[in-house]
Amino acid sequence: MQLRKKTGNNQLLKEMNKARILELIRQNTALSRADIAELTGLSATAAGTITSCLLTDEYIYESGSGESKGGRRPVMLQLKPQVFYSVGVDIEIGLIRLVLMDVTGQIYCNKEIKTCKNASYIEISEKIVVCVKEILASREIQLNKVLGLGISVPGVIDVKTGRVVLAPNLEWEDAEIISVIKEQISIPVYIENEAMASAIYEHWLGVCMNIDNFVCINITSGIGAGIFTNGKPFKGNDGSAGEIGHIVVDENGPKCGCGNYGCLETLASIEYMEQTAIKMIKQGAATMLNNIEYLEELSINDIISAAQKGDDFSKNILLQSTRFIAIAVSNIVNNPSTIVLGKEFTKYSDLVMSHFIEIVMKKSLKYPTKRLQILSSTEGLQSSAIGAAIIPLKKLFGR
Amino acid sequence: MQLRKKTGNNQLLKEMNKARILELIRQNTALSRADIAELTGLSATAAGTITSCLLTDEYIYESGSGESKGGRRPVMLQLKPQVFYSVGVDIEIGLIRLVLMDVTGQIYCNKEIKTCKNASYIEISEKIVVCVKEILASREIQLNKVLGLGISVPGVIDVKTGRVVLAPNLEWEDAEIISVIKEQISIPVYIENEAMASAIYEHWLGVCMNIDNFVCINITSGIGAGIFTNGKPFKGNDGSAGEIGHIVVDENGPKCGCGNYGCLETLASIEYMEQTAIKMIKQGAATMLNNIEYLEELSINDIISAAQKGDDFSKNILLQSTRFIAIAVSNIVNNPSTIVLGKEFTKYSDLVMSHFIEIVMKKSLKYPTKRLQILSSTEGLQSSAIGAAIIPLKKLFGR
DNA sequence: TAACTTTATAAAGTTATATTATAAAGTATA
DNA sequence: TATACTTTATAATATAACTTTATAAAGTTA
Numbered sequence: 001m002q003l004r005k006k007t008g009n010n011q012l013l014k015e016m017n018k019a020r021i022l023e024l025i026r027q028n029t030a031l032s033r034a035d036i037a038e039l040t041g042l043s044a045t046a047a048g049t050i051t052s053c054l055l056t057d058e059y060i061y062e063s064g065s066g067e068s069k070g071g072r073r074p075v076m077l078q079l080k081p082q083v084f085y086s087v088g089v090d091i092e093i094g095l096i097r098l099v100l101m102d103v104t105g106q107i108y109c110n111k112e113i114k115t116c117k118n119a120s121y122i123e124i125s126e127k128i129v130v131c132v133k134e135i136l137a138s139r140e141i142q143l144n145k146v147l148g149l150g151i152s153v154p155g156v157i158d159v160k161t162g163r164v165v166l167a168p169n170l171e172w173e174d175a176e177i178i179s180v181i182k183e184q185i186s187i188p189v190y191i192e193n194e195a196m197a198s199a200i201y202e203h204w205l206g207v208c209m210n211i212d213n214f215v216c217i218n219i220t221s222g223i224g225a226g227i228f229t230n231g232k233p234f235k236g237n238d239g240s241a242g243e244i245g246h247i248v249v250d251e252n253g254p255k256c257g258c259g260n261y262g263c264l265e266t267l268a269s270i271e272y273m274e275q276t277a278i279k280m281i282k283q284g285a286a287t288m289l290n291n292i293e294y295l296e297e298l299s300i301n302d303i304i305s306a307a308q309k310g311d312d313f314s315k316n317i318l319l320q321s322t323r324f325i326a327i328a329v330s331n332i333v334n335n336p337s338t339i340v341l342g343k344e345f346t347k348y349s350d351l352v353m354s355h356f357i358e359i360v361m362k363k364s365l366k367y368p369t370k371r372l373q374i375l376s377s378t379e380g381l382q383s384s385a386i387g388a389a390i391i392p393l394k395k396l397f398g399r
Numbered sequence: 400m401q402l403r404k405k406t407g408n409n410q411l412l413k414e415m416n417k418a419r420i421l422e423l424i425r426q427n428t429a430l431s432r433a434d435i436a437e438l439t440g441l442s443a444t445a446a447g448t449i450t451s452c453l454l455t456d457e458y459i460y461e462s463g464s465g466e467s468k469g470g471r472r473p474v475m476l477q478l479k480p481q482v483f484y485s486v487g488v489d490i491e492i493g494l495i496r497l498v499l500m501d502v503t504g505q506i507y508c509n510k511e512i513k514t515c516k517n518a519s520y521i522e523i524s525e526k527i528v529v530c531v532k533e534i535l536a537s538r539e540i541q542l543n544k545v546l547g548l549g550i551s552v553p554g555v556i557d558v559k560t561g562r563v564v565l566a567p568n569l570e571w572e573d574a575e576i577i578s579v580i581k582e583q584i585s586i587p588v589y590i591e592n593e594a595m596a597s598a599i600y601e602h603w604l605g606v607c608m609n610i611d612n613f614v615c616i617n618i619t620s621g622i623g624a625g626i627f628t629n630g631k632p633f634k635g636n637d638g639s640a641g642e643i644g645h646i647v648v649d650e651n652g653p654k655c656g657c658g659n660y661g662c663l664e665t666l667a668s669i670e671y672m673e674q675t676a677i678k679m680i681k682q683g684a685a686t687m688l689n690n691i692e693y694l695e696e697l698s699i700n701d702i703i704s705a706a707q708k709g710d711d712f713s714k715n716i717l718l719q720s721t722r723f724i725a726i727a728v729s730n731i732v733n734n735p736s737t738i739v740l741g742k743e744f745t746k747y748s749d750l751v752m753s754h755f756i757e758i759v760m761k762k763s764l765k766y767p768t769k770r771l772q773i774l775s776s777t778e779g780l781q782s783s784a785i786g787a788a789i790i791p792l793k794k795l796f797g798r
Numbered sequence: 799t800a801a802c803t804t805t806a807t808a809a810a811g812t813t814a815t816a817t818t819a820t821a822a823a824g825t826a827t828a
Numbered sequence: 829t830a831t832a833c834t835t836t837a838t839a840a841t842a843t844a845a846c847t848t849t850a851t852a853a854a855g856t857t858a
Binding site for chain 2: 006007008009010012013016017020040041042046086087088089090097098099100101103107110147148149150151152188190192194195196197198199200201202204205206211212213218229230232234236237241382383384385386387388389390391392393394
């Protein structure tokens with residue numbers, strides 16, 4: 001599948017303008033044709049024409065007339081609910097969450113399905129397909145009204161192919177979910193890391209709607225981060241940019257599945273908190289949690305409610321986890337694939353480079369998929385001046 | 400100055416296609432019209448038409464015929480040198496570097512001007528204008544052939560206005576260089592942080608030409624980083640994303656101008672190395688540098704050449720600086736303006752949030768312009784599922 | 799030498815937006 | 829109440845950019 005950039009023709013132009021108008025309406029809830037012309041810089045006619053298309057396609061509808069500004073009253077346009085839908089799926093350990101949403105962001109259905117904890121990606125995929133088909137059927141939604149199926153997975157996603165490279169908590173490796181699902185249902189399928197999916201939510205509808213640089217950290221069975229830079233998801237070259245679960249926060253900490261000691265996930269995840277509580281209670285810790293029936297089934301919810309009732313033991317468990325996450329947050333690495341050292345350094349790089357690489361490799365993240373390249377600039381002192389000279393050229397080259 | 404996004408009309412379309420074709424030629428050195436049609440997806444005719452425009456405007460020229468692939472031989476097109484130029488300026492302490500470059504990236508002139516170390520931005524601006532005019536006059540380059548003037552400054556640049564918010568090493572604050580220069584010479588003026596300018600160079604012509612996520616660290620009088628994410632400069636919300644000079648690498652280190660102790664810049668910058676050497680020599684350290692005439696004028700160059708000749712004292716100074724930089728590099732913070740905590744955490748955020756904020760604030764960067772916002776998600780467990788559902792919508796809304 | 803390829807351009811057609819003019823529906827004021 | 833003026837929306841016409849189809853120019857291959 002060759003993914004060539006779209007040709008710059010009139011079709012593209014119209015698509016761009018359509019998308020831009022839809023986004024403006026989304027952000028402003030309701031706009032008139034005149035508003036659209038004003039905001040886009042398009043002529044009133046063009047705004048009107050594109051609007052007509054969107055109306056006949058039922059992406060928008062006329063929601064009534066607005067206030068007059070001293071002349072004819074405008075007809076307001078809004079996103080049309082309950083016409084075009086999207087399905088979201090979050091795959092967790094032993095659980096699949098499904099959501100049916102329309103283009104307005106309204107949610108019409110939440111569903112949770114329990115699964116085997118060690119289910120293969122093929123089994124999970126099949127469950128998803130069945131459930132999606134059910135939801136759509138029960139609401140009589142045609143497939144061509146479903147813009148797509150987005151899937152959130154707690155693991156590293158290959159940026160180019162959409163393959164799940166590694167999802168340790170699900171015990172998956174190289175899982176080609178997309179193709180399995182596409183064989184069974186003909187809608188577009190997208191896949192995304194779980195923390196990044198949350199970040200997308202925050203940026204679209206949540207607390208980061210007007211914030212373009214942020215990190216969304218999800219504390220759940222594992223710990224992951226979704227990073228946005230310049231208003232766009234930042235995944236790094238290999239899709240592992242947000243994998244903060246294996247930042248070492250305590251070098252003397254317990255051994256992690258990844259081979260290191262004291263990874264954030266081993267010291268702060270929900271699972272760790274539960275296990276710690278169970279272990280300490282067995283050892284006779286003083287806590288309200290003592291009277292729990294089946295200690296092995298102790299869940300984070302028990303810990304939370306005990307803490308809320310003033311149980312110091314439970315409170316401390318939460319606080320300790322929080323402390324480690326805070327340490328990690330203050331060290332979230334930008335996770336570049338490459339580091340270049342420049343200016344005066346280039347003069348003596350041969351003397352110290354190996355020393356430098358050694359320390360960085362030892363100190364920085366060690367997520368398995370990561371490969372860090374450390375280079376010395378070949379330009380040296382002039383690099384900034386040349387860079388400055390490039391800036392005026394960028395526009396000319398569309399960059 | 401209202402900066403409205405460009406209207407999506409035919410003009411924009413042609414501009415986009417022109418830019419894209421120029422960029423393709425730049426990256427491939429030479430292309431035929433047929434290659435361009437193939438690579439862009441444009442029709443052969445359109446590729447031909449746009450090519451003609453670029454030829455008459457002298458952005459490109461016909462460089463001869465290429466190899467036949469079993470038919471008529473193609474006419475190759477290349478960027479035309481020595482027609483359109485750009486000027487780059489790097490402002491350092493006591494020094495201005497100027498570079499004249501054409502669209503091909505060829506450099507025709509390097510100039511260095513010494514300045515007063517405490518010169519105001521107005522004085523510097525005037526020097527720049529005089530020098531730029533001189534260079535252009537001496538080569539008989541018309542102003543309309545100069546695409547712009549890019550300026551690199553060791554300081555924080557306001558992303559929106561281009562104002563120099565703070566350049567401690569130059570002792571500037573709120574310096575509106577752009578407007579001062581524009582009054583005296585009528586070409587587009589751009590301004591950029593020094594490390595970021597280097598990063599732009601590396602991405603355009605240097606060692607990062609095909610790398611989209613990297614950090615470029617400049618070790619000079621200060622220490623700064625230029626960060627690229629997704630192939631674009633990442634400046635953070637306030638333009639201070641690359642300000643790593645004030646990461647604390649040794650809490651027991653010397654006091655920094657910023658108020659903290661043990662900032663990277665106080666332990667690893669070129670200036671610090673020079674000062675350390677001077678101090679230790681005065682205290683009687685054993686080194687080849689002992690026979691330097693004016694100890695106060697000892698420069699990094701002396702240290703480097705001594706180290707190269709095997710002077711352990713000098714070598715150690717370089718190694719120590721390097722070590723601190725390595726520590727900082729392994730901790731380069733993504734510098735988001737906002738951190739959102741989600742999923743299970745939202746259940747108990749009220750119990751621990753203040754603790755969390757306290758630690759992060761204490762541990763993370765303390766650059767003066769930075770304001771970190773820490774939020775708890777309002778969505779909780781469903782955020783990933785909803786986020787996943789949003790993905791299929793993004794294209795529709797041009798996002 | 800004939801058939802086929804590749805490259806480049808010309809002529810005619812399509813599409814999307816711009817311009818200009820006009821209609822529709824409101825406000826402000828004498 | 830009538831008139832002038834505004835704002836909003838659309839119709840008719842013009843313009844710009846790309847596509848399609850056809851053709852010419854300049855090669856290669858059997």
